[in-house]
Amino acid sequence: MRKVIMGNHALSYGAMLSRAQVIAAYPITPQTQVVELLSEMCADGILNAKFIKVESEHSAMAACLGASLAGARTFTATSAQGLALMHEMLHWAAGGRMPVVMGNINRALAPGWSIWTDQNDSLSERDTGWIQFYCSSNQEVLDTVIQAYKVSEKLMIPSMIILDAFALSHTYEVVEIPEQEKVDAYLPPFNPPFRLTPEDPHAFGGLTSPDHYMELRYKLQKDMEKVPDLVEETGREYEKMFGRYLGQVEEYLCADAELVFVTSGTAGYTARVAVDELREKGLKVGNLRIKLFRPFPFKKVREILTRVPKVAVLDRNLSYGHHGIFYQEVKSALYGQPNQPVIFGFVAGLGGRDITRESFKEIADYALKHDRAEEEIVWIGVKK
Amino acid sequence: MIEIRFHGRGGQGTVVASKILADALAKEGNFVQAYPEFGVERRGAPVFAFIRIDNKPIYDKSKIYNPDHVVVLDPTLVEAIDVTEGLKDGGFIIINSPKKPEEFRFPDKFKVFTIDATAIAVKHKLGTLAAPIVNTAITGAVTRILNLTKLESLVEAIREGVPLKPEDNVKAAIEAYELALGGKNA
Numbered sequence: 345m346r347k348v349i350m351g352n353h354a355l356s357y358g359a360m361l362s363r364a365q366v367i368a369a370y371p372i373t374p375q376t377q378v379v380e381l382l383s384e385m386c387a388d389g390i391l392n393a394k395f396i397k398v399e400s401e402h403s404a405m406a407a408c409l410g411a412s413l414a415g416a417r418t419f420t421a422t423s424a425q426g427l428a429l430m431h432e433m434l435h436w437a438a439g440g441r442m443p444v445v446m447g448n449i450n451r452a453l454a455p456g457w458s459i460w461t462d463q464n465d466s467l468s469e470r471d472t473g474w475i476q477f478y479c480s481s482n483q484e485v486l487d488t489v490i491q492a493y494k495v496s497e498k499l500m501i502p503s504m505i506i507l508d509a510f511a512l513s514h515t516y517e518v519v520e521i522p523e524q525e526k527v528d529a530y531l532p533p534f535n536p537p538f539r540l541t542p543e544d545p546h547a548f549g550g551l552t553s554p555d556h557y558m559e560l561r562y563k564l565q566k567d568m569e570k571v572p573d574l575v576e577e578t579g580r581e582y583e584k585m586f587g588r589y590l591g592q593v594e595e596y597l598c599a600d601a602e603l604v605f606v607t608s609g610t611a612g613y614t615a616r617v618a619v620d621e622l623r624e625k626g627l628k629v630g631n632l633r634i635k636l637f638r639p640f641p642f643k644k645v646r647e648i649l650t651r652v653p654k655v656a657v658l659d660r661n662l663s664y665g666h667h668g669i670f671y672q673e674v675k676s677a678l679y680g681q682p683n684q685p686v687i688f689g690f691v692a693g694l695g696g697r698d699i700t701r702e703s704f705k706e707i708a709d710y711a712l713k714h715d716r717a718e719e720e721i722v723w724i725g726v727k728k
Numbered sequence: 729m730i731e732i733r734f735h736g737r738g739g740q741g742t743v744v745a746s747k748i749l750a751d752a753l754a755k756e757g758n759f760v761q762a763y764p765e766f767g768v769e770r771r772g773a774p775v776f777a778f779i780r781i782d783n784k785p786i787y788d789k790s791k792i793y794n795p796d797h798v799v800v801l802d803p804t805l806v807e808a809i810d811v812t813e814g815l816k817d818g819g820f821i822i823i824n825s826p827k828k829p830e831e832f833r834f835p836d837k838f839k840v841f842t843i844d845a846t847a848i849a850v851k852h853k854l855g856t857l858a859a860p861i862v863n864t865a866i867t868g869a870v871t872r873i874l875n876l877t878k879l880e881s882l883v884e885a886i887r888e889g890v891p892l893k894p895e896d897n898v899k900a901a902i903e904a905y906e907l908a909l910g911g912k913n914a
Contacts, residue, residue: 348747348754348762460766480789510766511789516747517761518754610789617788696766700790 345521351512354482354519355421355447355505356381358489360391361527362445364419365534368396368407370426373459374513375449378421401426405433405444412442413548415539417493421447423509424465425454431469434502438473438564440548443496443503443534445489450609450660451509452695460696461509463609463661467669473564475503475571476638478608482517484590484635487582490522490531491590494578497534499567509696511610522586530585568639575636592641594633597623598648601630603711606649606657606674608634611692611699615658618704629708634670642677649674650683656711658704658724660693667721688717692724699724730876731792734777735811736801738769741863744889745801746777748867751885752877753781761786774809781876799870800824801845801862812838822873824862829912840912843869848903852896864890868901869908879905 349357355378359367367386369379385391394411398404401422408418422430427448437444448466452458466476477492479485485507492503507513540546552560572592579590596616598604607615612633622629632648634641649655655678659668666672671689678684688711693699703724710722732749736742743764750762758781765776778792794814803825805811811821817837825832826847829840845865855861864886871882882905883898890897 346754348750348760459768508789510763514766515761515763515789516750517786518759613787614789698791700793701788 347519347521348516349482349519350377350514350516351482351485351507352377352449352514353381354485355489355507356385357519357521358486358505359419359445360385361486361522361524362419362490362493362531363417363528363533364391364393364445365416366394366396366408366411366418367420368398368404368411368418369420369422370398370401370404372401372423372426374451374509375421375423375426375447377513378447378449382419401429402433405430405437408444409433409437409440409442412437412444413440413540415534415536417497417534418444419446420444421449423449424451424458427465427469428453431472434469434472434474436549437502439560441500441564443493443500445492445496445503445505447485447489447505447507449509449513450506456695458695459509461511461609461660462694462696463506463659463669466504466506467661469504470638470669473501473568474638475501475568476506476636477503478506478612478635478637479512480610480613480633480635482512482515483519483588485512486519486521487586487588487590490527491575491578491582493534494531495571495574497536498574499570500536501564501567501571506609508610526585530582571639572636572641572643592636593644593648594635595648596631596633598630598632598652600628601652602628603654603656603708604630604632604649604652605704605707606632606634606655606670608637608670609660611658611660614699614701615704618701618708621701622705622708627708627712637670637673640673640677645674645677646681649678649685650681652685654711655685655687656690656707657687658690658692658699658707660699662691662694662721686716688714688722689720690722690724697725729780729782729786730797731795732779732781732797732799732870732874733792733795734779734799734801735805735809736775736777737805738773738775739771739859740801741861742775742801743777745799745863745867746779748864748882748885748889749870749876750779751889752867752871752881755881755884756877758782759784759786766791774805795819797822797874799866801866803827806832820873822866822870824866832912841869841873841908843904843908845869845904848900848907852900852903854893854896854900864897865900865904868904871901872905872908
């Protein structure tokens with residue numbers, strides 16, 4: 345069924361079609377409609393899930409973790425300060441191998457108080473052990489929720505589905521809503537190897553001595569390393585059933601490019617339009633949109649970017665005192681590789697400032713004129 | 729690609745107007761993107777909504793700065809703000825007003841249309857006398873003037889998307905559709 349829905353509701357439909365069994369969430373702009381629609385679906389009996397009202401995001405995640413350990417498929421959603429308040433629980437989810445799926449609407453962290461988009465909220469949780477998918481359309485949001493359950497439950501690692509505030513969360517787009525029976529065929533019920541039950545009492549999260557802790561973390565990393573191939577496999581399977589491929593990255597006109605933009609989120613789609621316009625002017629540019637950020641898709645990124653002379657990474661985020669975070673990651677992935685390209689780092693769009701086709705023209709202009717980055721960070725659209 | 733900007737006041741259903749049009753357009757196989765002004769809205773304050781329409785997937789996720797057309801749900805906004813900001817030459821200005829298009833002073837490069845959506849909304853008892861809901865009537869006029877979709881698609885979209893008094897809203901849209909005719913410079 346073709347329907348015009350907002351990005352927030354794309355998350356809700358994704359959770360509904362995945363037959364989430366326990367939903368616990370606390371409202372925060374711009375995430376609120378995700379939970380509003382899910383609570384309506386539960387109240388109307390469209391979705392057979394337990395909806396738990398909680399007093400904070402920390403509790404929302406704690407409730408999801410308890411339910412996940414009992415063997416339920418769980419869902420929550422949040423934004424910015426809400427995600428920050430969950431921080432401790434995020435480590436519990438990943439370290440405890442609880443495959444919660446969560447939507448995070450990228451919203452700039454306060455202060456200054458903001459409800460507009462940037463990526464510092466989710467990137468501040470980069471090292472918690474969660475899988476992170478950065479989406480660029482409402483269709484991709486819905487599809488990725490379903491895929492994420494499949495990936496997360498196979499490897500027992502939680503997933504975060506990330507979308508830009510307003511540019512996706514409150515923007516209506518045409519979305520193909522898959523049929524429930526087909527989603528059921530793609531995504532079987534959650535059946536964890538262990539679950540908490542009063543019949544066979546156990547405890548999770550006990551004191552772990554130096555004799556054992558490192559192995560738990562080694563196993564988490566080893567399973568994280570399996571994610572890129574599993575995303576590939578489940579993304580191809582999704583394509584076979586629903587006609588839409590869900591990959592780790594999206595490559596657009598990179599093969600013959602002299603300069604490739606590295607992008608994410610909605611800017612990753614606007615970049616495609618800029619690429620088309622720049623190519624009309626005879627400039628050979630391309631776009632590599634990174635969708636899977638954790639684990640980092642090393643293989644794909646190396647494969648594509650070691651064939652091009654110049655790379656311009658756009659960050660809608662910043663590690664203060666260092667660089668944009670995607671820039672750091674791309675450099676780290678390419679360091680020491682044969683045919684390492686020249687890499688430039690650009691920061692734009694913090695706190696919801698728009699990233700336009702013109703922004704990419706400015707980036708292309710800088711990168712094509714310079715042999716190397718003369719500044720640590722090239723700022724786009726800042727009032728200096 | 730066609731880009732339209734809607735001007736209204738908080739509480740008039742400006743965002744819903746853009747959503748209903750998006751629904752109607754999607755029914756005919758178009759790709760659409762509709763969004764409110766990014767931020768917070770207050771009742772009575774000027775608000776914006778935007779819509780992009782294309783026959784192929786829309787990848788541009790930046791804001792609309794140079795709309796092809798503008799739709800004004802509250803005529804007092806014409807005095808309060810510049811509704812033509814960024815409007816492309818040859819663009820249409822569709823205003824909810826009992827006045828004739830000639831009574832508005834806009835540069836000749838724009839085409840001006842008026843529709844008394846307030847009177848139509850009051851007649852069909854949409855909203856209150858003090859705060860009539862004009863959005864469905866406006867979508868009828870926009871559908872006729874811009875010729876983007878069939879009236880039937882709009883009617884279907886209103887029936888599906890308007891929870892209160894759907895049939896009265898349909899009547900208001902049809903009436904506005906029938907009344908919306910040639911404007912200034914058209």
